[in-house]
Amino acid sequence: MTTFRNSFPLKAYFFGLIGLLYFPIAVLFLFSINANTFLSFPLQGLTLDWYEKLFASDALLRSARNSLVVALGSSLTATLLGTMVALLMMRYQFRSKGLLVAMAVLPLIVPYIVLAVALLLLFSILNIERSLLTVGVAHTVVALPYVLLIVGARLAGFDASLEEAAMDLGADYPTTLRRIVIPMIAPAMISAWLTAFTVSFDEFALALFLAGTQPTFPVYLYGQLRFASRLPIMIALAVLMMIGTLTLVLIAERVRRAE
Amino acid sequence: MTAAPSRPSEHLPQIRRIWGRAGRGWDRRASFWMLYFPPLLWLGAFFLIPLLLMFAFSFRPDMRGDFFQLWHPSLNQYEKLISTGSYWRLLWTSTQMALLISVISVVLSYPIAYFLAFHGRQRVGFYLVLLLVPFWTSYLLRVMAWKMMLGTEGVINSFLIYINLIQEPLTALLYNRNAVVITLIYVWIPFATLPILAALQRIDLALFEAAADLGARPVHQFLRITLPLSLPGVFAAFFMVFIPTVGEYVTPLLVGGSRGSMYGNIIQDFFTKAANWPFGSAMSMIMLAGTLILVAIAARLINLRDLLE
Numbered sequence: 001m002t003t004f005r006n007s008f009p010l011k012a013y014f015f016g017l018i019g020l021l022y023f024p025i026a027v028l029f030l031f032s033i034n035a036n037t038f039l040s041f042p043l044q045g046l047t048l049d050w051y052e053k054l055f056a057s058d059a060l061l062r063s064a065r066n067s068l069v070v071a072l073g074s075s076l077t078a079t080l081l082g083t084m085v086a087l088l089m090m091r092y093q094f095r096s097k098g099l100l101v102a103m104a105v106l107p108l109i110v111p112y113i114v115l116a117v118a119l120l121l122l123f124s125i126l127n128i129e130r131s132l133l134t135v136g137v138a139h140t141v142v143a144l145p146y147v148l149l150i151v152g153a154r155l156a157g158f159d160a161s162l163e164e165a166a167m168d169l170g171a172d173y174p175t176t177l178r179r180i181v182i183p184m185i186a187p188a189m190i191s192a193w194l195t196a197f198t199v200s201f202d203e204f205a206l207a208l209f210l211a212g213t214q215p216t217f218p219v220y221l222y223g224q225l226r227f228a229s230r231l232p233i234m235i236a237l238a239v240l241m242m243i244g245t246l247t248l249v250l251i252a253e254r255v256r257r258a259e
Numbered sequence: 260m261t262a263a264p265s266r267p268s269e270h271l272p273q274i275r276r277i278w279g280r281a282g283r284g285w286d287r288r289a290s291f292w293m294l295y296f297p298p299l300l301w302l303g304a305f306f307l308i309p310l311l312l313m314f315a316f317s318f319r320p321d322m323r324g325d326f327f328q329l330w331h332p333s334l335n336q337y338e339k340l341i342s343t344g345s346y347w348r349l350l351w352t353s354t355q356m357a358l359l360i361s362v363i364s365v366v367l368s369y370p371i372a373y374f375l376a377f378h379g380r381q382r383v384g385f386y387l388v389l390l391l392v393p394f395w396t397s398y399l400l401r402v403m404a405w406k407m408m409l410g411t412e413g414v415i416n417s418f419l420i421y422i423n424l425i426q427e428p429l430t431a432l433l434y435n436r437n438a439v440v441i442t443l444i445y446v447w448i449p450f451a452t453l454p455i456l457a458a459l460q461r462i463d464l465a466l467f468e469a470a471a472d473l474g475a476r477p478v479h480q481f482l483r484i485t486l487p488l489s490l491p492g493v494f495a496a497f498f499m500v501f502i503p504t505v506g507e508y509v510t511p512l513l514v515g516g517s518r519g520s521m522y523g524n525i526i527q528d529f530f531t532k533a534a535n536w537p538f539g540s541a542m543s544m545i546m547l548a549g550t551l552i553l554v555a556i557a558a559r560l561i562n563l564r565d566l567l568e
Contacts, residue, residue, distance in 0.1 A: 011374065018389055080297075114543045141306050
């Protein structure tokens with residue numbers, strides 16, 4: 001059926017590379033249960049102390065909470081706005097459509113450093129104090145393209161004639177939206193929301209510029225890197241967060257594929 | 260050849276076509292504006308205007324004066340940028356690094372995509388998740404993991420010392436350009452696999468049968484069928500890695516040190532330590548222009564519609 005019948009070398013290559021991809025992550029995990037503050041062979045012993053200390057560190061937990069707040073706010077806003085653009089893109093024709101769609105997709109392409117300094121400039125000029133809000137605004141902009149692509153793909157997949165039928169039967173547009181369109185695209189919206197959430201949750205490049213005195217977890221982690229003794233605690237929380245993000249991503253994939 | 264425009268909403272012909280029943284014009288138009296204004300205002304205020312502001316700022320002669328104070332446009336910043344060789348060299352170095360990173364990522368990803376497309380069989384979904392899990396874990400964390408791998412007290416060094424291959428830790432592993440290149444290749448491999456896989460999966464398997472019937476050996480089948488037909492995916496993967504890598508600043512910040520800085524790090528410096536925002540803005544504009552040119556080239560080479568699938 002295929003050009004190379006013997007698949008063993010390819011399979012070996014695949015699993016070898018998978019091993020390489022997982023190795024550094026495994027090292028991180030090991031680091032979070034290692035008794036010493038640095039990792040050296042052989043291991044000095046295993047401990048769950050770091051996980052315990054983590055829950056005693058207020059600043060750390062606050063930064064985790066900040067990340068959660070920002071991710072929740074920005075992902076909900078991005079889902080709402082992105083769905084609006086998707087509806088406009090797939091169901092309407094209007095003069096400024098090109099501009100709107102371009103503005104919604106370009107954040108995917110513009111380097112984060114450029115967007116970060118541009119927003120920093122805007123907030124400085126308007127004298128807006130940097131806070132979780134400014135980070136959330138930036139994350140909404142960069143998460144929006146993902147929502148647009150996910151929801152737009154779903155809208156492209158079902159026929160506008162369903163909406164037409166509803167309108168012909170006397171439903172006004174808001175009712176059609178509520179009763180026909182939203183239920184049809186709901187799985188895509190949930191998947192888009194979870195994607196937007198994970199985009200925001202560990203985003204660092206924008207947050208470093210815009211967080212001000214309220215660090216999100218990645219920004220806080222970056223600030224703590226200087227202190228080697230604090231590192232295992234950071235890693236412990238990072239591991240917990242990784243498990244959380246991963247769960248969300250897998251749920252998002254499940255929802256998307258279940259359609 | 261129908262009647263002349265009769266409604267103010269005439270510039271919305273699609274709405275008319277789909278929901279063009281008389282008497283419901285009002286709620287159609289109201290819905291349109293309700294869907295239209297929030298994203299337009301948001302993206303205008305927090306995406307377009309900041310970039311325009313930065314564009315304007317790059318023509319400021321210096322940092323002095325109030326933000327709102329009008330200034331005489333000056334090309335000072337661009338002149339300084341163009342006449343200083345080191346910035347161009349750094350931009351060139353960053354481009355070369357991005358080129359190296361994307362080429363190696365694509366080359367390493369191709370066999371993975373090939374394996375998944377033709378030998379994954381019913382387990383391909385599971386294999387794909389296995390591949391993507393590292394990509395879905397925190398970016399900062401993966402970069403930090405490499406810091407721990409490459410550091411003087413890191414995994415590689417302590418392992419080499421443990422097996423007595425070296426006595427003193429190697430310091431050449433971390434805080435240079437190689438560390439940045441290695442880390443980013445690691446980060447991008449799962450991502451680069453996806454477009455190549457999509458292109459391979461689109462190949463009609465009957466082509467291989469036909470080629471085999473006509474006597475083509477496997478190597479020829481690969482070179483004459485598989486490779487050419489997968490090129491759009493290869494190009495897509497290349498640009499999807501290359502474009503964000505040119506603008507990278509986080510990875511060099513963490514594992515590159517001062518010797519591994521990229522163009523993005525200098526922009527960061529001008530907005531933080533050096534506090535020369537007009538110059539930083541000019542540098543950002545150059546980067547933005549470069550990125551948009553790259554995207555334009557990519558859009559000519561690949562069908563963007565294929566990517567959206």
